[in-house]
Amino acid sequence: MALTRPPLDPELRALLADMPLVPELNREVLPQIRQFSSLPVEPLLEGRAIDRREVGIAGPDGKDLPLSVFSPAGPDRTGPAPCVYWMHGGGMVMGDRFSQIDIPLEWLDLFGAVVVSVDYRLAPEATGTSLVDDCYHGLLWVAAHADELGVDPDRIIVAGVSAGGGLTAGVALLARDRGGPDLAAQVLICPMLDHHNDTTSSRQYSGEPGVWTREMNEFGWRSVLGGLAGDAVPGHVSPATADDLSGLPDTYVDAGTAEVFRDEAVAYATRIWAAGGQAELHIWAGGFHGFDALYPQARISAQARRARTDWLARVLTPAGETDRPQLAGQQAGR
Numbered sequence: 001m002a003l004t005r006p007p008l009d010p011e012l013r014a015l016l017a018d019m020p021l022v023p024e025l026n027r028e029v030l031p032q033i034r035q036f037s038s039l040p041v042e043p044l045l046e047g048r049a050i051d052r053r054e055v056g057i058a059g060p061d062g063k064d065l066p067l068s069v070f071s072p073a074g075p076d077r078t079g080p081a082p083c084v085y086w087m088h089g090g091g092m093v094m095g096d097r098f099s100q101i102d103i104p105l106e107w108l109d110l111f112g113a114v115v116v117s118v119d120y121r122l123a124p125e126a127t128g129t130s131l132v133d134d135c136y137h138g139l140l141w142v143a144a145h146a147d148e149l150g151v152d153p154d155r156i157i158v159a160g161v162s163a164g165g166g167l168t169a170g171v172a173l174l175a176r177d178r179g180g181p182d183l184a185a186q187v188l189i190c191p192m193l194d195h196h197n198d199t200t201s202s203r204q205y206s207g208e209p210g211v212w213t214r215e216m217n218e219f220g221w222r223s224v225l226g227g228l229a230g231d232a233v234p235g236h237v238s239p240a241t242a243d244d245l246s247g248l249p250d251t252y253v254d255a256g257t258a259e260v261f262r263d264e265a266v267a268y269a270t271r272i273w274a275a276g277g278q279a280e281l282h283i284w285a286g287g288f289h290g291f292d293a294l295y296p297q298a299r300i301s302a303q304a305r306r307a308r309t310d311w312l313a314r315v316l317t318p319a320g321e322t323d324r325p326q327l328a329g330q331q332a333g334r
Contacts, residue, residue: 003204006257009286015295016288021209025216027124030093037094041068044102048109049073057141059121060133066119067138068097069149070105072112080152082184082316084108085142086117087135087171089162089290091192091212091220093123100161100293103189103305110309111316114151116142120167127226132170132236136178139171143181155316157185161293162212162261163220165191169239169268176247177236183249185315187308190255190289191265194240195221195233199263205289212289217260240264246275252311253279254304256287282307 008016022033045052051073059065072081084107088099097117104115120134139158146153158175160168165188172186197217206214225233235242251272255265262283269281284291284304292301 003200005204007286008258008288009284009291009298009300011298012286012288012291012295012300015298016211019211019294021211022216023209025091025093025219034094037090038096038099041098041101044105045070048105050105050108055141057138060137061130063121065134065138066097067141068101068117068119070101070108070115070117071150072108072114080146080155081150082111082113082155082157083142083146083149083151084113084115085139085156085158085171086115087120087158087160087164087167088117089160089164089192089293090122091216092131092163092166092224093220095122095163100164100290102296103161103293104159106305106309107312111312113157114149116149123220123223124226127224128228129234129237131224132167132174135167135171136174139175139181154182155184156181157187157312157315158183159187159189160191161189162290163192165189166193166239169193170236172248172251173236173239173242185250185252185312186248187252187312188254188265188268189293189308190259190261191239191253191268192217192220192261193238193268194264195225195238196240197221199267201262201264202260205258205260210288211294212260214260240268244275245271246277248272248275248277250315251277251279252282252308254282254284254308256284256289256291258286259289261289280311 051071053069055067056064084104086104088095097119107113108115118138120131158168158171168186202214253265253269255262269279272279292304
């Protein structure tokens with residue numbers, strides 16, 4: 001029997017009514033869904049002072065690993081910039097480095113940040129540690145090329161949404177356990193953290209079509225884990241299972257009340273606090289999975305994005321210094 005669900009935000013409910021929902025996710029329908037899981041990035045760049053560079057590096061197994069680098073254009077840059085290293089969503093099985101890229105591009109506009117987005121391999125073609133290893137390898141390249149990219153190595157932030165949020169958490173664990181790179185922060189947006197898929201919120205969103213359901217989540221995890229099970233699942237693949245969450249960078253976690261990942265997001269932030277770390281947690285009433293990525297114009301979406309931006313402003317601006325001019329101007333116009 002389905003559990004009673006928290007109600008959707010009224011504005012989001014009206015918007016979602018016009019969205020066709022996928023009834024099932026499996027190997028047969030995945031190729032068709034992948035065709036619609038990413039949009040071209042060029043329209044997002046039109047009219048913006050952004051330089052784009054495409055880079056291909058050798059991945060951890062020698063295969064090509066594409067990265068896209070977006071930098072503020074023009075003569076106004078002074079000194080090294082913060083960097084946002086971005087991992088896209090898509091349940092580990094779809095999407096590409098341009099998926100949800102509008103989120104970190106807002107931080108480029110506001111903070112003068114360099115944004116680097118990684119095109120990690122997807123499951124089920126790639127399994128086990130391949131996805132998170134790709135992401136970590138790209139981060140190592142960013143840190144090694146900080147001078148070339150105009151990046152401040154002390155202000156590298158890892159961030160991602162949904163599957164990318166889980167990969168972000170995994171990358172932060174790898175950076176801690178392998179001695180770097182040092183990270184200024186991690187931003188986990190409605191993150192996919194726990195392969196067990198058995199929380200109350202997971203069971204609430206089961207049995208009928210949705211933006212992301214328990215059944216879809218099970219397919220995503222089954223695809224990436226392959227034959228791994230039990231204690232063989234590494235913590236950096238399923239971060240909720242990591243034994244130790246101490247020593248992580250400042251962390252931002254958010255999710256909606258009306259989604260599969262609500263409870264694992266809360267549990268992850270709670271465990272960071274229990275380990276003596278710093279985490280800021282926001283659970284948005286009535287938000288479904290990925291609400292602000294799908295409908296950024298909704299009022300609750302604007303609030304969620306503003307809360308992240310305000311937190312990043314505190315992380316990126318040392319105590320005693322004023323905010324960057326572009327951020328101050330943006331906030332004044334709200």
